[in-house]
Amino acid sequence: MNRNYGVGDYAFQVVNYGFLLLFGCLTLYPFLNLLAISLNDSVDSVRGGIYLLPRVFTLTNYKVIFQTDNLVSATFVSLARTLLGTFLSVLFTAMLAYTISRKEFVLRKALNMVLILSMYVNGGLIPYYLLIKDLHLTNSFWVYIIPGLIGAFNVIIIRSYFEQLPEGLAESARIDGASDFQVLFRILLPVSMPVIATITLFVSVGHWNSWFDNYLFNSKQSLSTLQYELMKILLKSVQQVSTDAARSGKVDKAMVNAVTPQSIRASMTMVVTVPILFVYPFMQRYFIKGITVGAMKE
Amino acid sequence: MRKTFIPWLSALFVLALLLSGCSGNSDEPAASGSDGSGSASGPSGSASASGEASKAANLDPVKISINSIDPKFSPDNDVAQQIAKETGVTLDLQYVVGDLTQKLDLWLAGGDYPEIVVMHPKEVGKYIDAGAVIPLEDLIDQYGPNIKKAFGKYYNLLKASDGHIYELPAPYLTEETPADWEAPWAVQYDVLKEAGYPEIKTLDQLFDVLKAYYEKHPTIDGKPTIPWSGVGGADHPDWDLNNPAFQAAGRPDNSWFLIDDQNNVTLNILSDYQKRYYQFLNKLYLNDMLDKEFFTMNYDEAEAKAAQGRTLAGSLPAWFLKYPEQSLRTQGKADRQFANIELLFDENSPDHSNTMTPINSNNNWHITKNAKDPARIIQYVNFLLSDEGQKLINWGIEGKHYDVTNGKRVVNAEWKAKTEADPEYIFKNGPSGPYYWFTYGDGAKLSDGDYATPNTKDYWASTYDPTTKELLAKYGKEVFSEFMPPVERVPAWIWQLAEPTEGRAEFKRVQQVFKKDAPKIVYSKTPEDFEKNWNSYVEEVKKAGSAKVEAAYDKLWKGYIAQYDQTMGLQ
Numbered sequence: 001m002n003r004n005y006g007v008g009d010y011a012f013q014v015v016n017y018g019f020l021l022l023f024g025c026l027t028l029y030p031f032l033n034l035l036a037i038s039l040n041d042s043v044d045s046v047r048g049g050i051y052l053l054p055r056v057f058t059l060t061n062y063k064v065i066f067q068t069d070n071l072v073s074a075t076f077v078s079l080a081r082t083l084l085g086t087f088l089s090v091l092f093t094a095m096l097a098y099t100i101s102r103k104e105f106v107l108r109k110a111l112n113m114v115l116i117l118s119m120y121v122n123g124g125l126i127p128y129y130l131l132i133k134d135l136h137l138t139n140s141f142w143v144y145i146i147p148g149l150i151g152a153f154n155v156i157i158i159r160s161y162f163e164q165l166p167e168g169l170a171e172s173a174r175i176d177g178a179s180d181f182q183v184l185f186r187i188l189l190p191v192s193m194p195v196i197a198t199i200t201l202f203v204s205v206g207h208w209n210s211w212f213d214n215y216l217f218n219s220k221q222s223l224s225t226l227q228y229e230l231m232k233i234l235l236k237s238v239q240q241v242s243t244d245a246a247r248s249g250k251v252d253k254a255m256v257n258a259v260t261p262q263s264i265r266a267s268m269t270m271v272v273t274v275p276i277l278f279v280y281p282f283m284q285r286y287f288i289k290g291i292t293v294g295a296m297k298e
Numbered sequence: 299m300r301k302t303f304i305p306w307l308s309a310l311f312v313l314a315l316l317l318s319g320c321s322g323n324s325d326e327p328a329a330s331g332s333d334g335s336g337s338a339s340g341p342s343g344s345a346s347a348s349g350e351a352s353k354a355a356n357l358d359p360v361k362i363s364i365n366s367i368d369p370k371f372s373p374d375n376d377v378a379q380q381i382a383k384e385t386g387v388t389l390d391l392q393y394v395v396g397d398l399t400q401k402l403d404l405w406l407a408g409g410d411y412p413e414i415v416v417m418h419p420k421e422v423g424k425y426i427d428a429g430a431v432i433p434l435e436d437l438i439d440q441y442g443p444n445i446k447k448a449f450g451k452y453y454n455l456l457k458a459s460d461g462h463i464y465e466l467p468a469p470y471l472t473e474e475t476p477a478d479w480e481a482p483w484a485v486q487y488d489v490l491k492e493a494g495y496p497e498i499k500t501l502d503q504l505f506d507v508l509k510a511y512y513e514k515h516p517t518i519d520g521k522p523t524i525p526w527s528g529v530g531g532a533d534h535p536d537w538d539l540n541n542p543a544f545q546a547a548g549r550p551d552n553s554w555f556l557i558d559d560q561n562n563v564t565l566n567i568l569s570d571y572q573k574r575y576y577q578f579l580n581k582l583y584l585n586d587m588l589d590k591e592f593f594t595m596n597y598d599e600a601e602a603k604a605a606q607g608r609t610l611a612g613s614l615p616a617w618f619l620k621y622p623e624q625s626l627r628t629q630g631k632a633d634r635q636f637a638n639i640e641l642l643f644d645e646n647s648p649d650h651s652n653t654m655t656p657i658n659s660n661n662n663w664h665i666t667k668n669a670k671d672p673a674r675i676i677q678y679v680n681f682l683l684s685d686e687g688q689k690l691i692n693w694g695i696e697g698k699h700y701d702v703t704n705g706k707r708v709v710n711a712e713w714k715a716k717t718e719a720d721p722e723y724i725f726k727n728g729p730s731g732p733y734y735w736f737t738y739g740d741g742a743k744l745s746d747g748d749y750a751t752p753n754t755k756d757y758w759a760s761t762y763d764p765t766t767k768e769l770l771a772k773y774g775k776e777v778f779s780e781f782m783p784p785v786e787r788v789p790a791w792i793w794q795l796a797e798p799t800e801g802r803a804e805f806k807r808v809q810q811v812f813k814k815d816a817p818k819i820v821y822s823k824t825p826e827d828f829e830k831n832w833n834s835y836v837e838e839v840k841k842a843g844s845a846k847v848e849a850a851y852d853k854l855w856k857g858y859i860a861q862y863d864q865t866m867g868l869q
Contacts, residue, residue: 043621043624043625043628044625044628046601046602046605046621046622046624046625047602047605047606047622047625047629048598048599048602048603048605048606049602067722125400125404126403126404126407129404129407129408130407130408133408133410138410211395211396212396215394215395215396215401216401216404219392219393219394221393228395231395231396232369232393232395233369235369235395260621262598
C-alpha cells in the first residue's frame with residue numbers, strides 16, 4: 001500500500017473518478033428531474049423547462065395521491081406482504097437450500113432437477129390461474145405469500161453458499177449433538193449473513209414492487225396493494241386518449257383533472273421508489289459481498 | 299428443552315400459516331355471498347330462491363358484480379344510492395387495472411367472471427363460444443320496454459351473427475352535434491384577432507393569415523414562433539399526417555381508409571388528399587413555417603410548445619389542447635389559446651367529416667352465466683333508460699345536482715363550484731358510475747323536450763373565460779361545436795370493426811413506409827423533387843403490399859355493410 005504513485009496512476013485516478021462521477025450524475029439526473037416535476041405545479045409543468053428545481057413549488061400532486069380512500073389499507077397490505085413475505089420466503093428458501101446442500105440427502109439430485117426445471121419451464125398464465133383458483137387462494141391475502149415462497153434461483157444461490165462453507169463447520173456441531181435445525185439456524189445462517197441479506201433484498205424489493213398477482217387474483221378492494229392502487233391513480237389521471245375519443249374529437253367531460261398525468265407519474269415514482277430506496281444503504285455492503293461470494297462456486 | 303425448541307417453533311409456525319390460510323379462504327364465500335365470483339356453484343341454491351321471491355317485489359336489495367374499467371368510479375355515491383332505492387340494485391365494482399383482455403381470458407378459463415362483464419365487441423366472440431354470456435332477447439321482451447324504445451329502429455343491430463342479443467350497447471339518440479365536440483384544426487386567438495377575425499375556410503387562407511402574423515412576430519416571449527405544429531409526430535405519425543388529410547377533404551373518419559359511395563375501401567395515404575396535405579406541409583416548410591421538430595417531437599414536447607404560446611396553428615384536436623390551454627390561462631396568456639375551426643382544401647367542396655354511428659358500441663354490458671337473476675339486471679338497465687333514469691345518471695338528483703328553472707334543467711351552481719374545485723368530487727358525490735354507460739348521449743332530448751345531459755351549449759358557454767367568449771362573439775357563435783358541419787350518421791367507422799387477419803403483416807409494412815417517407819416528401823426542395831419523392835413513396839407502399847391491405851379491408855367493410863343493410867331491412 002505504501003508504493004509511490006506515478007503520474008500515470010494519478011491520471012488514471014482522475015479519469016476514472018471523473019468518469020464514474022459523470023456516470024453517477026447521469027443516472028441521478030432523471031431521478032432529480034422527476035423529483036422537481038413532482039414538486040412543481042402541474043399546469044405549470046405542461047410548458048416544460050423544468051430541470052433540477054421546481055419553478056412553482058406545490059405539494060398538490062402528492063395530495064392528490066394521498067387523498068385516495070384506501071391508500072392506507074393498501075400501504076398496510078403492501079407492508080405486510082413485504083415483511084411477512086420476505087421473512088417466510090427467506091426462511092423457507094434457506095431451509096430448502098440447506099436440505100439439498102446435504103450430501104447425505106437421497107433425493108438431492110432429483111430435487112435439484114425439479115428446481116432447475118422450474119426456472120426454464122412454466123405452465124403458462126391460464127393454467128397457473130386455474131391452479132391458484134383450485135387451491136382457493138384467489139381473493140385471499142395468502143396468494144401474495146405462498147406461491148412465491150420458494151424461488152429456485154434464490155435456493156441455488158444459498159445452496160452454493162452453504163456448500164462452499166467448510167465441511168467441518170456443520171460436522172463438528174453435529175458431533176456435539178446438534179440437530180439439523182440447530183445446525184442450520186445456529187451455525188450456518190449466522191455465518192451466511194451476506195447471502196441471506198442479498199436474498200432478503202431481492203425478495204423484499206420484489207414483494208414491494210409486485211402488482212401483477214394483485215391484478216390476477218384479488219379483485220377485493222381490501223386486498224389491494226399499494227402498487228395496484230397507485231396504478232389506479234395513474235390510470236385515473238391519464239387523459240383517455242383512447243383512439244375512439246381521439247378520433248371522434250370528443251372530449252370526455254369526466255376528463256377534467258386538476259393534476260396532469262405527467263405530474264402524477266412523477267410524484268408516484270417518488271412515492272414508490274423512496275421507501276424501498278432506504279433498504280439499500282443498509283443492505284449494500286452485504287449485497288456486494290454476497291453476490292460475489294455466491295457466484296464463486298457453480 | 300433447547301434442543302427441541304426450534305423445530306417446534308417452526309412446526310407451530312407452519313401450522314399457524316396453514317390455519318390462517320384456510321380460514322382466510324373459508325371466510326371468503328361467506329363474506330361475499332352476493333359477489334358471485336369464485337363461488338359460482340356454491341351459493342346458487344339459496345340465491346336463486348331469493349331471486350324467485352324478488353320477482354314479485356322487485357325492489358329487494360341485491361348486489362350485482364360488474365367489472366369496472368374505469369378506476370375513477372366510486373361504488374356508492376349518492377346517485378348510485380338513489381338508483382338502488384328505485385331498483386334495489388347495487389353494483390359491486392371489481393376494478394381491473396391493467397390489461398383487460400388478459401383478465402377476460404383468465405376469467406373465462408376459470409369461469410369466475412362477474413355477473414355483468416363490460417367489454418369491447420372485439421372480445422365478445424370467445425365469451426359467446428364458451429357459452430359464458432347469455433342471450434337477452436327474451437328477457438328484454440319481458441322486462442325491457444325502454445331498452446327497445448331507446449334503440450328504436452336500430453334495435454336489430456344489437457343482434458350477434460347467430461341472431462341472439464348478447465350485448466347492451468349505449469344508444470346515441472342525438473340529432474345535433476354535441477356541444478363539446480370541436481373541429482380538429484386549431485388557430486391561436488391572437489392570430490385571428492390581428493387579422494381582424496376573418497372567416498377562414500381553407501388551409502390556404504389560413505396559410506396567408508399565418509404568414510402575415512409570422513412576419514410581424516418572428517418570436518413570442520423571446521422564443522421563436524412556430525406557425526404550424528402537431529401533436530407529436532414521433533408517437534403518432536398518422537394523427538399528424540393521415541387524419542388531417544381526410545379531414546381537410548371533408549371525409550368521415552375511417553382512419554387509414556377512404557370509403558366511397560359504392561363502399562369501396564382504399565388507403566387514404568395513397569390518395570390525392572394525402573398528396574395535397576403533403577403539398578400544404580411542403581409549402582409551410584419552404585416558407586420556414588413548419589415546426590422544425592414536426593416529425594421527431596413526442597406528445598409531451600408538443601404539449602409544452604403549445605403551452606408556451608409559441609404554436610400558432612396546426613391539426614390540434616381539443617383533447618390535445620386541454621392542458622396547454624389550462625396552462626396558458628394560468629399564465630395570463632388567455633389570448634394565446636386556440637380556436638378549433640373547420641378547414642377544407644377547397645372552400646366549396648362538401649364536408650362530411652362530422653359523423654356519428656347509430657349506436658355507441660364500445661364497452662358494452664354483457665350478462666354472464668354467473669348472474670343469479672338476469673331479469674333484475676335487465677330491469678335495472680330498463681330503469682336507466684327511462685326518462686327518470688336518464689335524469690339521475692346524467693343530471694343527478696334534483697335540488698342537489700341540478701335545479702329546474704323556467705322548465706329547464708340547469709346544473710346547480712353550488713354543485714358546479716364544488717366539482718370545479720375538486721375534479722374528483724363528481725365521482726364521489728355525483729352522477730358518475732358504470733351506469734353512466736347508458737346515457738342517451740350529449741345533445742339528445744328527453745320526452746319533456748329538454749336535454750338529457752348537462753352537456754349543453756348553455757353549459758359550455760358558461761365555462762368559457764372572457765377572452766374565449768369575446769372571440770366566439772366576433773364569429774357570432776356560442777360554442778366551438780358550431781364551427782363543425784352538421785353531424786351525419788354512418789353505419790360504422792371502419793376502425794371499430796375487428797381487424798382482419800389477412801394482410802396484417804402488409805399493413806404494418808405499409809405503415810412503416812408511410813412513417814419513413816413522410817419527412818422526405820414534406821422536406822422536398824422543389825416541386826419536381828416533391829413529385830419524385832411522392833412517386834417513389836407510392837411505389838414503395840405498393841411494393842409493401844397495399845393492394846392486399848385494401849382488399850382485406852374492402853372485404854371486411856362490404857361484409858359489414860351487407861349485414862347492416864340486412865339487419866336494418868334495407869335490402
